[in-house]
Amino acid sequence: MSSLPPGPRMPRALQAIGWTQRPLPFLERCQRRYGDTFTLRILHWGDWVILADPDDVKKVFTAGSAVGVGVANPLLGPVLGPRSVMLLEEPEHMTRRKLMLPSFHGRSVAAEAEAMAEAARREVASWPLGEPFALWPRMQEITLDVVMRAVFGPEPEPRLDTLRQRLRDLTGWMNEPRNLAMLAVFGPGWVTRSRGYQGAMVPVEEAVMEEVRRRRAEPEREDIVSMLVQARYEDGSPMSDRDLRDELVTLLSDGPTSTSLAWAFERLLRNPEALGRARADALDGDGSYLDAVVKETLRLRPPVPVVVRRLLEPMRLGGCELPAGTTVAPCIHLIHRSARYYPRPRLFRPERFIEQPAGTYTWIPFGGGVRRCLAASYAEMEMKRVLRTVLSTVELRSATADSERARKSAISFSPDRSGMVIAERRSADPVGTSTLAAA
Numbered sequence: 001m002s003s004l005p006p007g008p009r010m011p012r013a014l015q016a017i018g019w020t021q022r023p024l025p026f027l028e029r030c031q032r033r034y035g036d037t038f039t040l041r042i043l044h045w046g047d048w049v050i051l052a053d054p055d056d057v058k059k060v061f062t063a064g065s066a067v068g069v070g071v072a073n074p075l076l077g078p079v080l081g082p083r084s085v086m087l088l089e090e091p092e093h094m095t096r097r098k099l100m101l102p103s104f105h106g107r108s109v110a111a112e113a114e115a116m117a118e119a120a121r122r123e124v125a126s127w128p129l130g131e132p133f134a135l136w137p138r139m140q141e142i143t144l145d146v147v148m149r150a151v152f153g154p155e156p157e158p159r160l161d162t163l164r165q166r167l168r169d170l171t172g173w174m175n176e177p178r179n180l181a182m183l184a185v186f187g188p189g190w191v192t193r194s195r196g197y198q199g200a201m202v203p204v205e206e207a208v209m210e211e212v213r214r215r216r217a218e219p220e221r222e223d224i225v226s227m228l229v230q231a232r233y234e235d236g237s238p239m240s241d242r243d244l245r246d247e248l249v250t251l252l253s254d255g256p257t258s259t260s261l262a263w264a265f266e267r268l269l270r271n272p273e274a275l276g277r278a279r280a281d282a283l284d285g286d287g288s289y290l291d292a293v294v295k296e297t298l299r300l301r302p303p304v305p306v307v308v309r310r311l312l313e314p315m316r317l318g319g320c321e322l323p324a325g326t327t328v329a330p331c332i333h334l335i336h337r338s339a340r341y342y343p344r345p346r347l348f349r350p351e352r353f354i355e356q357p358a359g360t361y362t363w364i365p366f367g368g369g370v371r372r373c374l375a376a377s378y379a380e381m382e383m384k385r386v387l388r389t390v391l392s393t394v395e396l397r398s399a400t401a402d403s404e405r406a407r408k409s410a411i412s413f414s415p416d417r418s419g420m421v422i423a424e425r426r427s428a429d430p431v432g433t434s435t436l437a438a439a
């Protein structure tokens with residue numbers, strides 16, 4: 001313990017409260033007091049050495065087999081399952097990653113982009129006019145639509161509506177504040193023992209495996225389930241049922257894209273100049289400003305504020321010799337908020353990414369190295385596409401006076417009032433109607 005860098009000396013239970021209740025201010029306070037490298041000691045989670053210097057983060061991300069998996073989020077193990085690419089150790093992780101890469105990189109970009117826009121158009125058409133509503137659940141509907149189409153294919157099939165509802169129920173269970181509180185108090189073991197979790201997870205697993213069986217019977221389809229069912233390891237063997245269950249649940253439980261979209265609107269609607277430029281780009285631009293909006297949103301409100309690794313060999317980080325077995329946590333949030341790399345870091349200013357490209361180790365919302373998000377470019381494209389469609393279809397304004405704070409939800413950090421907005425007809429639109437569907 002003494003070989004780890006200093007950090008708060010309060011009891012583990014209190015550190016757990018800081019971490020679960022107000023994690024971002026807690027991290028910032030610790031950095032002010034202890035610098036870029038400090039140790040948190042969190043009940044149920046052990047000791048984490050937080051790294052906020054990009055040189056240290058680079059060292060960890062490029063360390064190859066000298067680092068192993070660490071789990072930043074207690075829900076990941078039970079929900080994704082032990083055979084998920086996110087939780088496999090090397091060399092198995094890399095073998096699996098190669099099998100999964102074509103899922104997001106071998107597909108028709110134009111067809112995907114149009115499907116994303118279509119999902120957004122359909123959703124916007126159902127929004128009420130002139131009354132407040134929460135944007136985050138609406139963004140969840142869009143991203144669920146998009147991922148369902150990618151994973152199961154474009155044809156509407158009634159039984160997939162059942163799976164869609166089961167996934168909503170599972171997400172609802174995971175984001176339920178009471179369940180998040182129980183998890184913080186009793187630790188990850190509580191999840192699998194909970195009847196509520198079983199009740200939400202088992203129907204999802206059954207429906208997912210039903211799709212796997214169907215794709216085995218009709219292998220010529222081009223969706224992700226079919227690709228994974230047909231994929232073969234180098235020795236010619238297919239993925240097992242367990243592998244398929246875990247990978248498909250991993251893909252379907254995407255949370256960061258919907259929270260990032262909710263944040264993009266939350267920030268834009270409070271920054272009229274940026275909103276004006278984004279709208280102009282959406283209506284008649286080359287997309288470069290929308291690209292900068294996506295980058296700036298992921299900088300200022302990264303939905304995943306830390307990633308975690310376990311050192312398999314001793315490593316010198318932050319001036320300390322850390323022993324093998326240490327858990328280290330590259331801190332996306334603190335690096336993104338550093339005035340060293342981002343002048344006036346708390347300002348939402350997309351222009352910074354037009355003036356300067358994103359740095360490999362100073363802009364890391366998707367993590368880095370061999371575990372960098374498999375769907376990073378796909379997710380950025382989705383965000384841009386949804387922003388473009390929404391901004392060119394409807395005028396939104398914020399429904400609340402104050403900025404929303406980041407709240408820890410199941411998979412990522414979301415706006416604490418779920419992004420309250422009011423939709424209004426675009427001025428060019430025809431006469432008044434009660435919903436945008438009719439406009």
Ligand code: HEM
Nearest residue numbers: 085086251254256257260304307366367371373374375379
């Ligand atoms: C804005 C949206 C997203 C953000 C910010 C994000 C962020 C991340 C981060 C930080 C990691 C690295 C975790 C680590 O280093 O331990 C990661 C990994 C991963 N993400 Fe994403 N993600 C996003 C969207 C998605 C989507 C849409 C999918 C798929 C549907 C996805 C699938 C994955 C997978 C499979 C991995 C594991 C990669 C590996 O371990 O090799 N992500 N993501």
